[in-house]
Amino acid sequence: MPVSSVEKDLDQLTITVIADFTAPITRLWDAYMDPRRLERFWGPPTYPATFFRHDVAVGGRSVYRMTGPEGDEHWGCWEWTQVDALRSFEVVDWFAHESGAPNTDLPATYASFTFEQTATGSRLTTVSRVDSLEQLELLLSMGVLEGTREAMSQIEAVLADLAEFAASRGAEAQILSDTQVRVARVIRGTIDQVWHAHNDADLMKRWLLGPDGWTMPVCEIAANVGDSYRYVWEPAGGGEGFGFTGELLGSEPPHRAVTTEAMIGRELPATLNELTLTPVQGGTLLSLVITYANAEMRDAVLATGMTDGMETSYARLEGLLEASVSA
Incomplete structure (x- = not known):
């Protein structure tokens, strides 16, 4: 005891x-x-x-x-x-x-x-x-x-x-309620580095790509509360892409950002995304709480392999941060 x-x-x-x-x-x-x-x-x-x-x-x-x-x-x-x-x-x-x-x-x-x-x-x-x-x-x-x-x-x-x-820090998704999911991962980097990586368009185009074989030709950042953002991804060899848009509802650098997110060209309810960054041993804990319109939408998105795609992006981000430190 x-x-x-x-x-x-x-x-x-x-x-x-x-x-x-x-x-x-x-x-x-x-x-x-x-x-x-x-x-x-x-x-x-x-x-x-x-x-x-x-x-x-x-x-x-x-x-x-x-x-x-x-x-x-x-x-x-x-x-x-x-x-x-x-x-x-x-x-x-x-x-x-x-x-x-x-x-x-x-x-x-x-x-x-x-x-x-x-x-x-x-x-x-x-x-x-x-x-x-x-x-x-x-x-x-x-x-x-x-x-x-x-x-x-x-x-x-x-x-x-x-x-x-501490030895295994892959992205993991946890269901919090009928409408909410938390995705969390420890990223090897300082809180300022991870915050910057989410707010620099050129850098985001290098890591926020999901699985290999995709590009991010459009990355329009929401710099201030009330601004809108727009992200678009396309296959590297050509073909149909997809994108998201939304509004920055809250920003408390370098700890927290709140946005809406809606898929471009689809009549689906927007999600509420709450990003929190926390310094921990060995890096920065990234925690993303996503609120969906209902449980069916939550389960459908999870079934797409969203967490695996996020893990690939976060691993790519870690590589970029490590390269910048050693350069």
Whole structure:
């Protein structure tokens, strides 16, 4: 059991949890940065979490849902207020509505997470503070302490898996809901390099090609929120191509971009694409959450081999980044 101490301070209105791990601090930090790993322990075993958004940057937000054994759903969200890589981060943790918006009828928790290297591995100290004794008593009555202990007990298995995960970083698609899919991959490169690669037309034409044998003759970037973009691909030897267009709805360089995407010449509903970039050990975690109009459209797109095509493009991007470093 990694939890070594739990303390309640009724005067300071805080709950402090200290947990020790044999894993190095980089692996512990990355477990919180990567939503695929975080959702394996954020919540008790009987209430697993799914993260639909996870912005690791000041001003960013995370949105998650915990699902109970009877199918009951409980939503939460974080507002990121401080990030100091490999040392600490702070969030305001809210109960949330299904939309992801904070439920202001329930108390917010101001949580700080401090990471330290130890002689045997790493230590995590979590301090949770509320605004009143009544709020603290409410959280305790809701079983926060018990839930925290159960959640922490799952981290060691996740940290062990991360060692193997680091060696295999191919793009993977995970179904989040009836309409949402998350595609994630760690790319060997800095967050600034990966952001630039998504916003430089000449560079995009060199890597965003999917399988070999395709070209990208049209790459019109949406530089500002409200602008439209247009991408077109054609077979290298000639033949019928295809393309996408959409609008840039949000941009927070170099961490997050939100766009719509519709296939040119097809009367299909547009998707909502939310791109998040997070620095992790060995590179940048790219996470793309795609929201489709319905489950049928989601499944039809996945069946096209979309993930394989994305993996080929990301591998090509890595090659370009590595070549630029060695040049």
